[in-house]
Structure formats: C-alpha cells, structure tokens
C-alpha cells in the first residue's frame with residue numbers, strides 16, 4: 568500500500584513539474600487533492616488499515632499533501648504574476664509619446680470685426696437686433712422712404728425672390744422691424760448680411776455685411792449722432808482719431824451725412840490707404856426721416872432719432888490691411904488663421 572502511495576506521490580510531483588499554466592495547475596490540484604482526487608482517495612483507504620500501518624501511511628500522505636499543496640500554490644502564484652505582468656505590458660501608456668493635436672479654429676475676420684463694432688456700441692448701452700436676410704420689399708424700400716421709382720430697387724441692382732420679397736440690400740430693413748416692434752426709447756444695432764447684384768471684384772461682392780444702428784427718443788439731436796459716432800471711431804480706430812461729417816443723401820434720413828475718420832495709418836498726412844486725402848469714409852448716417860418714424864406709429868412731434876449704417880468688409884479691410892474683398896469669402900485657412 569505504502570509503495571503505491573509513494574509511487575503516486577512521485578508521479579504527482581513529476582507531473583507538477585511540467586505544469587505550464589494556471590489552468591493546468593488548477594486541474595492537477597483537483598485531480599490529486601480534490602474530493603475524489605488521487606491522494607484523497609488513498610487517504611480514505613486508511614480507515615481499513617491496521618493502526619501501525621495507518622500511522623506510517625498517514626505520515627507519508629500528510630507530508631505529501633502539504634508538499635503538493637505548497638508546490639501547486641507556488642505554481643499558481645507564479646502564473647498569476649506572469650498573467651498580471653502581461654496585462655500591465657498590454658496596458659502600458661507611453662507618456663512621452665506626442666499627443667494627438669486637435670487644431671483650434673480661428674474666428675473669421677468678418678466675425679471679429681462685427682464683434683468689435685458690437686462691443687463698442689454695447690458698451691454705450693445699445694442692444695443687438697436681428698432681421699431676416701430674405702425681406703419684404705416694404706421693409707427694405709417702401710417703409711424706408713424709397714418710393715417705387717428709387718434706382719436701388721431696379722431688377723439689375725437687387726435680387727428679387729418675388730415681386731414683394733427680396734434678399735435685403737441693406738440692414739436698414741431692421742430699422743423698420745424695430746420701429747414696428749418696440750416703443751421709444753430705442754437704441755439698437757443690427758449686424759448682418761446684405762445682397763446686391765454686383766459682379767465680384769477687389770472691392771465688390773454680391774454678398775456682404777453691414778452693421779446698422781438706430782436711436783429713437785425724446786430730444787435726440789444731430790449732436791447725439793455726432794457724439795456717439797465720434798466716440799465709436801475713437802474706440803474702433805484709436806483715441807487720436809478725428810471725424811468729419813459730409814452732407815449726403817439717403818431717403819430714410821434728413822439731414823443725411825457720411826462720416827469720415829482721419830486715416831488710422833498716416834494720421835491724416837496722406838498715404839496709400841486714404842489715397843492721399845488723410846480721410847477714410849466709414850459710414851452713412853442721419854436723422855431718421857419722419858416718414859420712417861410714422862411707419863412705426865411713432866409721434867414725430869415728440870420723438871426724434873438718428874440712424875447709421877456701415878460696411879463691415881470695408882472696415883475690416885482697412886483696419887487689417889486686406890486688399891481684396893474676395894479673400895474674405897474664399898475660406899483659405901492660411902488667410903483666416905492670421906486674424907486669431
């Protein structure tokens with residue numbers, strides 16, 4: 568009996584040597600030490616032995632059991648460690664590897680310029696109004712005192728959708744919407760796209776942007792107009808900027824003017840930017856025509872107002888030295904990036 572036991576133990580130890588994985592080790596443990604394992608079975612047979620024999624058999628079997636358990640447990644530890652190391656290796660992060668760079672976009676120069684203009688007026692208490700790019704002929708022309716024979720209404724100047732609907736030619740249409748929707752005091756600017764049938768060249772585009780302004784209240788005079796717009800020019804083009812107002816004509820203002828700013832490149836001496844004159848034309852403006860106020864049902868005896876409108880592209884090009892308007896719409900990333 569004891570020889571069988573010893574042979575079984577030798578055999579078990581031999582098999583244990585060639586265990587090659589955690590599973591192998593577990594299988595072998597069940598096979599030898601499990602409930603029906605080889606060693607367990609042999610130990611069960613001890614109950615039928617004579618006491619002397621049982622003692623010797625028991626000693627050998629117990630010693631073997633301890634040794635086999637230890638060996639299996641060592642093997643398992645070893646394979647567990649191996650597995651853990653393999654997992655670590657698979658998860659390794661190379662912290663020195665360069666990251667994946669997500670390129671940051673840049674604001675378009677038109678947006679930058681609209682934001683700059685808006686900021687100046689918002690600081691003076693203006694709020695921002697918006698109107699649709701597809702407008703009624705009424706809001707774009709009639710309500711702005713531009714009657715049926717006004718040249719700007721011509722089919723060759725304006726994109727008509729139907730006889731009564733068009734792509735707005737000016738943000739001045741937002742003046743009408745504002746007058747119809749609000750009661751004085753009114754103090755708004757309205758940035759947005761406009762459209763005219765122009766053939767693209769270095770200074771013309773059939774789509775462009777304007778920022779409109781409208782102020783209506785009691786006792787508003789030309790002095791308010793000049794104060795606000797002069798302050799705008801100083802904030803936009805530098806504190807040393809000077810302004811001058813030239814008489815002009817717009818159907819929706821009376822009197823009307825154009826505002827020039829002293830050249831921000833040469834300061835007024837004359838250069839290529841101001842074409843030698845020392846002045847740069849920046850915007851149109853005037854006191855709101857009573858006919859326009861009346862459209863909004865405003866009491867023209869009590870209220871007066873002023874309005875202004877400027878071309879965003881023109882200001883952006885002058886301020887940032889862009890010499891061709893088409894660059895603004897080509898969306899060449901190398902161009903756009905320069906104005907971060």
Ligand code: DAH
Pocket residue numbers: 736737738739779780817820850851852853873874875876877
């Ligand atoms: N809408 C005019 C244009 O497109 C610009 C303009 C001039 C707007 C005078 C105004 C204004 O509000 O008062 O040429």
